[in-house]
Amino acid sequence: DARVTQTPRHKVTEMGQEVTMRCQPILGHNTVFWYRQTMMQGLELLAYFRNRAPLDDSGMPKDRFSAEMPDATLATLKIQPSEPRDSAVYFCASGSTHLTRQNIQYFGAGTRLSVL
Amino acid sequence: AQSVTQPDIHITVSEGASLELRCNYSYGATPYLFWYVQSPGQGLQLLLKYFSGDTLVQGIKGFEAEFKRSQSSFNLRKPSVHWSDAAEYFCAVGGGSGGSNYKLTFGKGTLLTVNP
Numbered sequence: 001d002a003r004v005t006q007t008p009r010h011k012v013t014e015m016g017q018e019v020t021m022r023c024q025p026i027l028g029h030n031t032v033f034w035y036r037q038t039m040m041q042g043l044e045l046l047a048y049f050r051n052r053a054p055l056d057d058s059g060m061p062k063d064r065f066s067a068e069m070p071d072a073t074l075a076t077l078k079i080q081p082s083e084p085r086d087s088a089v090y091f092c093a094s095g096s097t098h099l100t101r102q103n104i105q106y107f108g109a110g111t112r113l114s115v116l
Numbered sequence: 117a118q119s120v121t122q123p124d125i126h127i128t129v130s131e132g133a134s135l136e137l138r139c140n141y142s143y144g145a146t147p148y149l150f151w152y153v154q155s156p157g158q159g160l161q162l163l164l165k166y167f168s169g170d171t172l173v174q175g176i177k178g179f180e181a182e183f184k185r186s187q188s189s190f191n192l193r194k195p196s197v198h199w200s201d202a203a204e205y206f207c208a209v210g211g212g213s214g215g216s217n218y219k220l221t222f223g224k225g226t227l228l229t230v231n232p
Contacts, residue, residue: 004159031218043206043222056219091159095218103148103210103218107159 002026004108006092012114018080021111024073025094032075033105034060034067035091043091049075050097082115089113118143120207122223129197130231137192137226139207149190150208150220151181160206166190177201202230 005024013019025032034046047057047067057067064083069075079086089112093105119142129135141147148167152160164175171183181192190207204227210220 033219042224045219045221048219050218093160097218103220104150104162104165105220107152107161109157109159 002106004092004094004106006090006108006111008111009109010112010114012116013082014116015083016081017115018078019082019086019113019115021077021090021092021113023075023077023092023094023108025075025092026106027073029094029096029106030072031095031097031105032069033093033095034075034077035093037089037091037110046077046090079113082113084115087113087115118147118209118221120209120221120223122205122207122226124226125224126227126229128229128231131199132196135192135194135197135201135228137205137207137228139190139192139223140188141190141207141209142188143209143211145211147209148211149181149183150210151175151179151190151192152206152208152222153177154204154206154225156203163192163205197228197230199230199232202228204228 007022030051032049036044046060048055049069052069066078089110091110093107095105121140150165151163153163154160163179164173166173166183174180179194204225206225207223208220
């Protein structure tokens with residue numbers, strides 16, 4: 001059963017620390033999305049990759065957030081330095097641009113981040 | 117700009133009763149429409165999708181949705197709700213022709229409570 005894998009599932013850290021979240025997209029998928037979910041804002045798109053290239057990161061605070069895809073099986077989202085307002089659940093989703101699967105995004109279980 | 121409105125933040129129904137969750141969208145072209153469900157502590161799972169063709173689409177778990185272009189709506193329905201349907205439901209809109217159209221915009225969600 002193919003699925004998107006996110007690690008860690010939970011992360012508690014102190015303000016100012018670096019946080020790295022990882023995502024393994026479904027094998028063969030060529031699009032990766034990072035979302036942040038909070039009670040106040042709901043689901044916000046932070047960044048979007050296609051074929052490992054960043055296409056849109058307009059939703060991401062540039063001063064402290066960065067997203068990369070070192071290879072086709074790994075996407076990372078880093079926060080440095082972290083702040084309490086970054087506390088949220090971060091989701092990774094992957095998809096395929098092949099015609100029959102256009103724009104269906106498959107979500108991981110999320111990383112719940114708490115910044116103290 | 118694309119947007120999704122889910123007018124009902126929280127709905128409570130009795131087990132066995134029928135359900136309709138409302139979704140209105142704004143999109144400049146032919147939309148791709150989705151309903152996702154999120155159980156507590158989990159990621160989002162795709163319930164159903166509309167790309168083209170028959171405006172009444174069937175999904176998993178006995179759900180269906182109807183696309184009404186004239187009303188810019190994509191309401192989700194189920195004839196008889198089960199206790200296991202208690203979750204949060206998200207409507208989303210996007211395109212499928214590549215580039216930034218692969219982005220999905222999500223509504224704020226509707227929390228469904230099912231009474232025994």
